[in-house]
Amino acid sequence: MxxxxxxxxxxxxxxxxxxxxxxxxxxxxxxxxxxxxxNGKMGIAIFFYHYSRYTGNKIYGDYAGExxxxxxxxxxxxxxxxxxxxxxxxxxxxxxxxxSKFLEADTDEALSEIDNAIYRSRINSPxxxxxxxxLFGYGLYYIMHLTGGEICDDDLNTLMKKYHLIFLTDExxxxxxxxxxxxxxxxxxxxxTINSFIWFLLEMHRLEIFPYKSEKVLQAVPGxxxxxxxxxxxxxxxxxxxxxxxxxLPYINDLVTKDSLAELLQSSFLKVNLKELSDEILVDxxxxxxxxxxxxxxxxxxxxxxxxxxxxxxxxxDNEEGWNRRLDNLNKNNIxxxxxxxxxxxxxxxxxxxxxxxxxxxxxxENNKVKIED
Numbered sequence: 001m002x003x004x005x006x007x008x009x010x011x012x013x014x015x016x017x018x019x020x021x022x023x024x025x026x027x028x029x030x031x032x033x034x035x036x037x038x039n040g041k042m043g044i045a046i047f048f049y050h051y052s053r054y055t056g057n058k059i060y061g062d063y064a065g066e067x068x069x070x071x072x073x074x075x076x077x078x079x080x081x082x083x084x085x086x087x088x089x090x091x092x093x094x095x096x097x098x099x100s101k102f103l104e105a106d107t108d109e110a111l112s113e114i115d116n117a118i119y120r121s122r123i124n125s126p127x128x129x130x131x132x133x134x135l136f137g138y139g140l141y142y143i144m145h146l147t148g149g150e151i152c153d154d155d156l157n158t159l160m161k162k163y164h165l166i167f168l169t170d171e172x173x174x175x176x177x178x179x180x181x182x183x184x185x186x187x188x189x190x191x192x193t194i195n196s197f198i199w200f201l202l203e204m205h206r207l208e209i210f211p212y213k214s215e216k217v218l219q220a221v222p223g224x225x226x227x228x229x230x231x232x233x234x235x236x237x238x239x240x241x242x243x244x245x246x247x248x249l250p251y252i253n254d255l256v257t258k259d260s261l262a263e264l265l266q267s268s269f270l271k272v273n274l275k276e277l278s279d280e281i282l283v284d285x286x287x288x289x290x291x292x293x294x295x296x297x298x299x300x301x302x303x304x305x306x307x308x309x310x311x312x313x314x315x316x317x318d319n320e321e322g323w324n325r326r327l328d329n330l331n332k333n334n335i336x337x338x339x340x341x342x343x344x345x346x347x348x349x350x351x352x353x354x355x356x357x358x359x360x361x362x363x364x365x366e367n368n369k370v371k372i373e374d
Contacts, residue, residue, distance in 0.1 A: 014351045017318050021344040022051055024327065025335065026063065032332040035071045035079070037089030038291060042071060043337030046093060046294070047344050049102040054348050061102070068094075068103075075114070081121040082130055083137030083196075084338075087114050092141045095148035096294070107148055108157050115145075119164075127180060128171050133190045139168050139200035140295065146207070162209055169204055169213045172197055177220045191228040191237035194221070198244040199296050205251060218251050222261055229264055235281070236288035243301035279316045286313045287342035290349065294337070310350055317343060 025044055034040030045067040052061035071090060080086035091114045097103040118141065122128065128138050146161040153159065174180040176197060181189065189197075198221060204214040225245055229238055245261055252258045277285075293300050316322055326340070335341065 011351055013318060014314070014347050017314075018051065018054075018344055018347050018351075020323070021340055021347075022048070022060065024330065025341060025344070028330065028335055029067060030070065032335060033074075034085055034332055034336070035074050035090065036082075036085035036336070037093045038084040038338050039333065039336040040085060041067050041336075042090050042093040043291075044335065044341045045071070046097065046337070047341040049097060049100075050345060050348050053102070054352070064102075068097075079117075081118060081137065083135040083140055086137070087118050087121075088137030088141040090114065091118065092137075092144045092295075095141075095144040099144075099148050107145065111145070122164075122167075127175070127184050128168070129175070129181065129186070129193065132181070132186045132188050133192060135192060136168075136172075136196040136200055139165075139172070140196060142168060143200060143203045143207075147203075151207075165204060166210050166213075168200070169210050169217065172201060172217045173213065176217055176224070188227075189224060191234055191241055194224045194228055195237065195240050195244055195292075195296065197221070198241075198248060199299060202244065202247055202299060215251050215253075218248055219253060219257075221248065222252065222257050225261065226264065234288075235277075236285045236292060239289070239301055240292045240296060244296070244299050247299050279322065282313050283316055283343070286346050287338060290342050290346035291337045293349065294345070314347075314350075317347075 025047065029041060029044045032040060035042060037043050037046075045064040048060045048064035048067070052058065052064065075087070075090070081088055083089040083092070091111050094103070094105070094111060094114075095107055098105050098107055118138070122138060129136065142161060142164050146158070146165065151158055175189075198218075201214045201218050201221075205211050205218075225241060228241055242265060246265060249258060249261060252261065330340065333339070337345065
């Protein structure tokens with residue numbers, strides 16, 4: 001079979017699966033009480049905006065807008081601040097949607113109340129992570145809030161955002177160098193937590209905001225990296241850590257440490273045999289890579305699963321028995337970007353990359369430059 005036709009046929013199966021996911025999310029999204037980015041309505045809204053653009057169907061975009069309205073209505077004094085479930089993730093999501101041209105808004109105005117709540121929480125919190133698995137939501141949000149619009153040092157809003165970011169860099173020093181988290185019975189930091197800190201510090205350095213301090217704190221990160229890579233079975237999390245480590249290497253001053261990290265990046269102990277992984281682990285890894293791609297751009301390792309890996313994953317997702325089992329277990333904890341919405345987003349990204357590749361193949365074959373067959 002001609003490979004272009006094979007890609008097209010496979011794409012139709014993905015589109016059918018995406019329609020089923022959209023239908024389920026349509027039926028269930030409004031009934032969950034989590035309004036957050038990774039585990040709740042904000043992530044579902046992001047899926048529907050992408051799906052609307054992908055299909056060209058305005059209905060899905062309108063529904064996403066309704067979810068955003070529900071999110072704003074449901075924010076209250078008990079809404080948490082964390083990135084996965086709370087205000088920093090919600091604020092990040094609004095900036096993402098505006099930056100991606102799904103929404104038109106002045107985010108300084110649209111996020112003013114969320115900003116105030118996040119600021120109050122920040123100054124009243126003795127440490128800015130809830131536990132060893134928490135993402136550095138304050139840092140992720142404030143970077144997105146700064147870069148979501150025009151950066152002008154003559155503008156008071158820009159200066160205030162940079163002020164917050166400088167404070168957060170000091171917090172990184174307290175956590176990563178002084179290990180302040182141990183005072184709060186947090187024994188260690190997860191690979192996800194480390195990833196979020198490294199991303200923040202790399203962005204601070206790129207934006208040239210307090211670069212001396214961000215580079216100083218990065219010197220303390222290799223110890224966390226070594227521990228995370230050698231004592232972790234989280235494929236997607238460690239894969240993202242490897243990618244971030246590669247971007248971080250130029251800023252490590254100690255040559256021995258730099259060589260050690262380079263050796264870690266090249267070592268074979270992180271290579272994974274897909275045949276040894278359960279179906280559940282493969283799908284969970286696919287979902288996690290998807291939300292990491294959204295959150296950690298541009299420091300992600302790749303835009304697309306390998307063909308063999310994706311074929312394996314999609315066969316699991318599209319399997320009727322597995323699909324029915326997933327629906328039977330559908331609940332408020334597995335419907336967001338860490339669950340069904342994440343599967344949908346991953347399929348959209350993969351489909352779009354597949355279309356791009358298929359188009360290139362068609363151009364090449366039409367020009368008789370290459371004959372491609374199975």
